[in-house]
Amino acid sequence: MMKEVSKTIPELYGSLVFNDKVMRERLPKDTYKALHKTIQNGTHLELDVANTVAAAMKEWAIEHGATHFTHWFQPMTGFTAEKHDSFISPVGGGQVIMEFSGKELIKGEPDASSFPSGGLRATFEARGYTAWDPTSPAFIKDGSLYIPTAFCSYNGEALDKKTPLLRSMEALNKEALKVLHLLGNTKVKKVDTTIGSEQEYFLVDKDLYKKRKDLLFCGRTLIGAPAPKGQEMEDHYFGVLKPKVAAYMHDLDEELWKLGVPVKTKHNEVAPAQHELAPVFDTANVAVDHNQLTMEMMKKIADSHHLACLLHEKPFEGVNGSGKHNNWSLVTDSGENLLDPGKTPAENTQFLVFLMAVIAAVDDYADLMRVSVASAGNDHRLGANEAPPAIVSIFLGDELTSVLKSIEEGTDFLKQKQILMEIGAKVLPHFAKDTTDRNRTSPFAFTGNKFEFRMPGSALSVAEPNVILNTAVAESLSRIYEVLKDVPEEQMEEQIQELLKSMITQHKRILFNGNGYTDEWVEEAKKRGLFNLKSLPDALPQFIAEKNIDLFIKHRIFTKEEIYSRYEIILENYSKTIHIESLTMQDMVKKDFTPALFAYVSDVTKEALDKRKLLPSLSASYEEKIVQTLTESSEQIVLALAALTEDTKKAEQMEEPLETARYYHDSILKDMDTLRASVDQAEAIIPGSYLPYPTYDELLFSLR
Structure with missing residues (x-):
C-alpha cells in the first residue's frame, strides 16, 4: 500500500501548476530562456515572449478543464481578490474561439475604487492595475487559471501586500550581494529570502459554527463559559488524530500538493480542536502566495467535510490561541544558506557577518517588527503565556552567545564537546545532543540555520513581517558595506573582527536566552531600553516614526504617501x-442570551412556587439561590450592556484614526470584557438546552 501511495504523490504534486517543468516542455527554447531570465534576474519581459507564454499557458489550462482566467492579488484587506474572465472570443456566426493574449497575461485592470487605499486615490479614480509576478507560478483552481499578480493604483502606488514584498526582496538581494562580493564570495549572483510558515488553526462542527453569530461575523467567540476540561491535561498536543480530522487533513494535503504547496507536517496543537500545518521552505513571495492559498483551501476543504476552519488568533477564551511561526533564512543562487553556522561558527566569518546584520536589524527596528504583527486579533495572544511577549528580543542559544561573547572580549572560543544522549534503555540508539535547547518564549529565535519569528498571528498575511525583516537586514548590510568597502584586502579580516566586536557591544541588549514570560524580564527589558508595545494603538505610531520613514524611502519599499496610507488603513481596520x-x-446578549436567562429564571421560579404550593414545608433554597444569583447577574449585564452601547455610539462619532483606535482599545474592549464576565458567570449556571447557541463544551469536544 505504501508503495502505491509513494508513486502517486510525485504525479499529484504540482499537477495543477504551470511550473518550470511544464514551461520547459511546452515553450520554445528561446521563449523559455527569456522567461527564465526574467524569473531569475528580474529583467523586462517583451510582449512577443509574453504572447507565446500566454498561448502555451492557455492551452495547458484548457486541457486541465479551465474556462476562465483571473489575476489573483492581495489587496490591503488581508485577503485575496480575483475577477474572472473567460477565454472565449466571438468570431461571428454564433461561434467563439478560446483566446488569451500576452497583454492579458501581463496586465489586468480591475476596479480599485472599493479596495482600501488610505487616501492614495479618490473614490472616483476607479482604475487600478494588476501586474503578473512571473516568479510565482500560475495554477488552476475551480476551473480558472490563477495568475499571481501585484496590484497598484493608476499612478503606480502599491495597493497590495505583494509589491512591497518584491521591493524588499530586491533591496536585500542588492545589499547582500555587495557584502558577499566584498568578502570574496564573488560567484554569487543572487540572494533570496526563504520562508516556511507554520499555520495553526481550529476545526469545529459546521452546524455548531453556524449557530454562533460571533464566530460567523467576528471569527471569535465573544461570550462563552469555559468547558469543564480545557488543555490542562496536555493530552491533545501531538495526540492521535480523530478520524474526521485525519480525513480533512488528508484531503487538504492532496489539494495543496496539486497546487504545488509543499506541505509536510501536520499534528494536533495544544488546545482542544486546534491543529497545525507546516510547509517546506520556499522563496519568500512564492511562500506568501502559498500561505494565502493554504488559508483559502483550509476553509474550502473544511466546508466539504462539514467543518468550519477558524483562523482567528483567539477564537476561544481560556485556551491557547493560534499563531503563525515565520521561519526565515537567506539562500544564494547556488543553494548556500548564509545563516548556516557550519561546524565551526567562531571561524565562519561570512556567517558571523550575516548573523550580526540580522541581530542589528532586529534591534534597530524592533518597533517595526512589532508593528508588522499588530492586529485586533493578535493583540489577544501576544504577551499571554501562550505566545511570545510583545517585547521583541532574540534567542541565540548558548553556543552562539558564547561565540559572540568571545569576539567582544577578544578571547578564544572554546567549543562545547558533543555529548551523546544516554536515554537509559540499551535498545535505543545513541545520538548527539544539540549544543543548545529551544526557547519557546522567544519572539525571534535562531533555530539551527534560520530565524523563527514567532509573533505573527494565524490570520496574518506573512508579507508584512517579511517586508520589515528584509528591509531592516538590507539596511544593516548597507551599513556594514559602507564601513568595509574601502578597507585594503590585507586588513579586511582584522577590520571585520573590529566591526563585529563593535556591533555586538552596540546590539547585545536585544539578546535574551531566558524565560520571556516572567515579570523580571519585563523589568529587565525596560532597563535595556527595549520597546514594550502592548497593543496596536501603542505600536502603530512607530510605523511613521522618522527613522522608519527614512528606512522605507532609502530602500524604495514605500513612498511617504504609501506609508501614511497603510498607517490609516491599519488603524481603520482595527477600529x-x-x-x-x-x-x-x-446583539447576542440582547437577542440570544438574555431571553435564555429570563426563561430559565422563570422556570426555576415556577418550580419553587410549585413546590411551596404542593407542600409549604418543602425547601426551595436551591431554586432561590439560582434565582438570586441570576437576578444579580442580569442587573450587572444590563449596566454593562448600557455602557458598551453608549461608548460604541461615542466611538462612531470619532474621526481622528489613532484617537479612535485608542478609544476602541481602552474603552470598548474594556466594556466588552466587563459584559462578558457577567454573561459567562450566568451562562455557567444555565442548562445548555435553554441556550440558542452551542457552548464551549460542544464546540471544542464534539468532533470524533
Whole structure:
C-alpha cells in the first residue's frame, strides 16, 4: 500500500501548476530562456515572449478543464481578490474561439475604487492595475487559471501586500550581494529570502459554527463559559488524530500538493480542536502566495467535510490561541544558506557577518517588527503565556552567545564537546545532543540555520513581517558595506573582527536566552531600553516614526504617501474590527442570551412556587439561590450592556484614526470584557438546552 501511495504523490504534486517543468516542455527554447531570465534576474519581459507564454499557458489550462482566467492579488484587506474572465472570443456566426493574449497575461485592470487605499486615490479614480509576478507560478483552481499578480493604483502606488514584498526582496538581494562580493564570495549572483510558515488553526462542527453569530461575523467567540476540561491535561498536543480530522487533513494535503504547496507536517496543537500545518521552505513571495492559498483551501476543504476552519488568533477564551511561526533564512543562487553556522561558527566569518546584520536589524527596528504583527486579533495572544511577549528580543542559544561573547572580549572560543544522549534503555540508539535547547518564549529565535519569528498571528498575511525583516537586514548590510568597502584586502579580516566586536557591544541588549514570560524580564527589558508595545494603538505610531520613514524611502519599499496610507488603513481596520465585535456582542446578549436567562429564571421560579404550593414545608433554597444569583447577574449585564452601547455610539462619532483606535482599545474592549464576565458567570449556571447557541463544551469536544 505504501508503495502505491509513494508513486502517486510525485504525479499529484504540482499537477495543477504551470511550473518550470511544464514551461520547459511546452515553450520554445528561446521563449523559455527569456522567461527564465526574467524569473531569475528580474529583467523586462517583451510582449512577443509574453504572447507565446500566454498561448502555451492557455492551452495547458484548457486541457486541465479551465474556462476562465483571473489575476489573483492581495489587496490591503488581508485577503485575496480575483475577477474572472473567460477565454472565449466571438468570431461571428454564433461561434467563439478560446483566446488569451500576452497583454492579458501581463496586465489586468480591475476596479480599485472599493479596495482600501488610505487616501492614495479618490473614490472616483476607479482604475487600478494588476501586474503578473512571473516568479510565482500560475495554477488552476475551480476551473480558472490563477495568475499571481501585484496590484497598484493608476499612478503606480502599491495597493497590495505583494509589491512591497518584491521591493524588499530586491533591496536585500542588492545589499547582500555587495557584502558577499566584498568578502570574496564573488560567484554569487543572487540572494533570496526563504520562508516556511507554520499555520495553526481550529476545526469545529459546521452546524455548531453556524449557530454562533460571533464566530460567523467576528471569527471569535465573544461570550462563552469555559468547558469543564480545557488543555490542562496536555493530552491533545501531538495526540492521535480523530478520524474526521485525519480525513480533512488528508484531503487538504492532496489539494495543496496539486497546487504545488509543499506541505509536510501536520499534528494536533495544544488546545482542544486546534491543529497545525507546516510547509517546506520556499522563496519568500512564492511562500506568501502559498500561505494565502493554504488559508483559502483550509476553509474550502473544511466546508466539504462539514467543518468550519477558524483562523482567528483567539477564537476561544481560556485556551491557547493560534499563531503563525515565520521561519526565515537567506539562500544564494547556488543553494548556500548564509545563516548556516557550519561546524565551526567562531571561524565562519561570512556567517558571523550575516548573523550580526540580522541581530542589528532586529534591534534597530524592533518597533517595526512589532508593528508588522499588530492586529485586533493578535493583540489577544501576544504577551499571554501562550505566545511570545510583545517585547521583541532574540534567542541565540548558548553556543552562539558564547561565540559572540568571545569576539567582544577578544578571547578564544572554546567549543562545547558533543555529548551523546544516554536515554537509559540499551535498545535505543545513541545520538548527539544539540549544543543548545529551544526557547519557546522567544519572539525571534535562531533555530539551527534560520530565524523563527514567532509573533505573527494565524490570520496574518506573512508579507508584512517579511517586508520589515528584509528591509531592516538590507539596511544593516548597507551599513556594514559602507564601513568595509574601502578597507585594503590585507586588513579586511582584522577590520571585520573590529566591526563585529563593535556591533555586538552596540546590539547585545536585544539578546535574551531566558524565560520571556516572567515579570523580571519585563523589568529587565525596560532597563535595556527595549520597546514594550502592548497593543496596536501603542505600536502603530512607530510605523511613521522618522527613522522608519527614512528606512522605507532609502530602500524604495514605500513612498511617504504609501506609508501614511497603510498607517490609516491599519488603524481603520482595527477600529472597524472591534466595532463589529461590539455590535455583534450587543446583539447576542440582547437577542440570544438574555431571553435564555429570563426563561430559565422563570422556570426555576415556577418550580419553587410549585413546590411551596404542593407542600409549604418543602425547601426551595436551591431554586432561590439560582434565582438570586441570576437576578444579580442580569442587573450587572444590563449596566454593562448600557455602557458598551453608549461608548460604541461615542466611538462612531470619532474621526481622528489613532484617537479612535485608542478609544476602541481602552474603552470598548474594556466594556466588552466587563459584559462578558457577567454573561459567562450566568451562562455557567444555565442548562445548555435553554441556550440558542452551542457552548464551549460542544464546540471544542464534539468532533470524533
